[in-house]
Amino acid sequence: MKLEKNDKKIINAWTFYDWANSVYPLVITTAIFPIFYEAVVPEKVDFFGFNLINTELYSYVVSLSFIIVAICSPILSGIADYSGNKKTFMKFFCYMGALACISLYFFSVENIELSMISVLLASVGFWGSLVFYNAYLPEIATPDLHDKISAKGFSRGYIGSSILLIICLVLIQVLEIDARYSFVLTGLWWIGFSQITYKGLPNNVFSHKAEGNKFAKGFKEIKNVWNQLKQLKSLKRYLAAFFVYSMGVQTVMIMAIFFGTKEIAWPDEAAKTTGLIVSVLIIQFIAIPGAYLMAYLSGKIGNIKTLGINIFIWIGICVGAYAVVSTPMHFYITAGVVGFVMGGIQSLSRSTYSKLLPETEDHASFFSFYDVLEKIAIVVGTFAYGFIEGLTGDMRQSILSIIVFFFLGFLLLLRIPKKT
Numbered sequence: 001m002k003l004e005k006n007d008k009k010i011i012n013a014w015t016f017y018d019w020a021n022s023v024y025p026l027v028i029t030t031a032i033f034p035i036f037y038e039a040v041v042p043e044k045v046d047f048f049g050f051n052l053i054n055t056e057l058y059s060y061v062v063s064l065s066f067i068i069v070a071i072c073s074p075i076l077s078g079i080a081d082y083s084g085n086k087k088t089f090m091k092f093f094c095y096m097g098a099l100a101c102i103s104l105y106f107f108s109v110e111n112i113e114l115s116m117i118s119v120l121l122a123s124v125g126f127w128g129s130l131v132f133y134n135a136y137l138p139e140i141a142t143p144d145l146h147d148k149i150s151a152k153g154f155s156r157g158y159i160g161s162s163i164l165l166i167i168c169l170v171l172i173q174v175l176e177i178d179a180r181y182s183f184v185l186t187g188l189w190w191i192g193f194s195q196i197t198y199k200g201l202p203n204n205v206f207s208h209k210a211e212g213n214k215f216a217k218g219f220k221e222i223k224n225v226w227n228q229l230k231q232l233k234s235l236k237r238y239l240a241a242f243f244v245y246s247m248g249v250q251t252v253m254i255m256a257i258f259f260g261t262k263e264i265a266w267p268d269e270a271a272k273t274t275g276l277i278v279s280v281l282i283i284q285f286i287a288i289p290g291a292y293l294m295a296y297l298s299g300k301i302g303n304i305k306t307l308g309i310n311i312f313i314w315i316g317i318c319v320g321a322y323a324v325v326s327t328p329m330h331f332y333i334t335a336g337v338v339g340f341v342m343g344g345i346q347s348l349s350r351s352t353y354s355k356l357l358p359e360t361e362d363h364a365s366f367f368s369f370y371d372v373l374e375k376i377a378i379v380v381g382t383f384a385y386g387f388i389e390g391l392t393g394d395m396r397q398s399i400l401s402i403i404v405f406f407f408l409g410f411l412l413l414l415r416i417p418k419k420t
Contacts, residue, residue, distance in 0.1 A: 009200060011140055011149055013196055013200020014140055015149065016156065016193060016196040017129075019156045019193055020190050020194040021094065021097075023189045023190055024101060025126070026161035026280065027182055027185075028104070029254060030254075030257055032172075033183065035179075035276060037058065038258070048113060055258045057116070059383065059385055061119050062254060062378070063382045065120045065121075065127070066123070066127065067379055068120075072128065073372060086132040086136070086203065094125065095125070095191060096128075097124065100118050100120075100121035102183065103118040103121075104119070104122065104183035107180070127375060131368050134350055134354075135367040138357055146351040146354045146355050147298050147347070147355075151294070154291045155343065158284045158287045159288065165280070167185070234356055235356045235357070238353065238356055239373055241416065242353070242370070242409075243374075244409035245311055245408075246377035248402045251384075251405075252317075257280070260279060261276065263326065263395055264325070264330075265328075283335050287339040290339060290341060290342065291347045293344065294310065294344030294348050297309075298351075303348060304352070307345065307348055310344050310348070311413070313340075314345070314406050315410075317341070318402050320334060321396075353370050381402070381405060388401060
């Protein structure tokens with residue numbers, strides 16, 4: 001199947017993977033599973049002989065998943081570019097992640113070590129599949145449409161995941177069905193809707209014919225891309241800034257719900273559960289216009305300036321969370337602002353990188369560097385967050401590290417030519 005750029009059917013198929021996979025970060029990472037985890041796992045837990053705070057343990061396991069992806073994705077993406085089978089690798093990680101979500105149905109404190117493997121593999125599957133998914137963007141569209149298409153993908157993901165979350169909430173709160181079934185639905189939704197993407201996207205865009213040792217050829221492919229990267233000043237500087245501010249963005253997205261459970265003065269447990277879910281939905285729905293507005297703004301003033309504005313808003317959010325946010329109303333307002341900039345910074349980060357790429361057929365390899373930096377950033381961010389909480393016993397102190405990440409990321413953005 002030959003891929004033609006700006007084909008509406010192909011773009012629609014590509015953006016549908018956001019619809020399919022976004023249920024993982026919403027249901028598993030942000031909403032239902034964290035609340036379930038906090039309810040069933042005691043404040044202190046024994047994990048392979050180590051006595052850890054429950055959220056500290058969670059942050060370490062998530063960090064490990066990103067290390068695994070960071071190690072595997074460069075070589076696998078090199079093989080994918082050489083052999084032309086990005087879609088095959090994308091399917092592998094997708095199915096592994098979805099099946100791991102389904103296996104969370106069997107999560108138990110009595111077998112906490114085994115249960116956390118499901119958490120680990122679900123995260124590896126989600127983030128691993130994104131390397132190959134994102135690599136399609138420069139292949140399906142011309143640079144002038146990257147911001148708009150990226151925003152469309154994220155917006156579609158926010159809508160689809162919100163629909164499933166509402167379905168899960170009805171099942172849990174109205175029909176009083178065990179919350180564990182929402183993990184099963186997440187996996188099935190992810191697998192099911194991803195078939196629209198797999199049907200619409202080709203697997204070998206440039207008709208590559210793989211010969212010889214694929215591992216060796218894949219390693220050579222990624223080495224060639226690395227040598228190209230070293231010569232591209234704007235791309236190098238953007239990746240440095242992206243790496244640092246991603247430590248803040250991703251840590252907020254992963255740990256925010258735990259902040260809500262521990263640091264907000266809810267009237268009772270029922271109000272806490274309802275309030276957390278409401279805040280998540282606020283984030284999801286406000287993120288949709290946020291993504292499109294930032295795409296529009298980038299067309300007016302450029303991607304780099306728009307990203308800088310986003311980061312300043314993120315700094316304000318973190319300062320407010322550290323010093324002020326303590327009541328449900330504070331939390332709802334913060335959620336609204338987070339949603340507004342979350343959609344913008346996610347979609348714009350992806351499209352900005354895509355627009356900076358040179359003419360190449362090695363898109364998976366180039367995006368693997370983007371992905372590796374994002375994962376290492378998440379490892380550093382979530383580890384620092386968990387470590388500071390474990391050291392001080394106060395989650396609010398962890399927010400100070402996030403503020404530093406955003407501030408340094410903004411300074412690094414200033415080094416990038418503003419024409420982007």
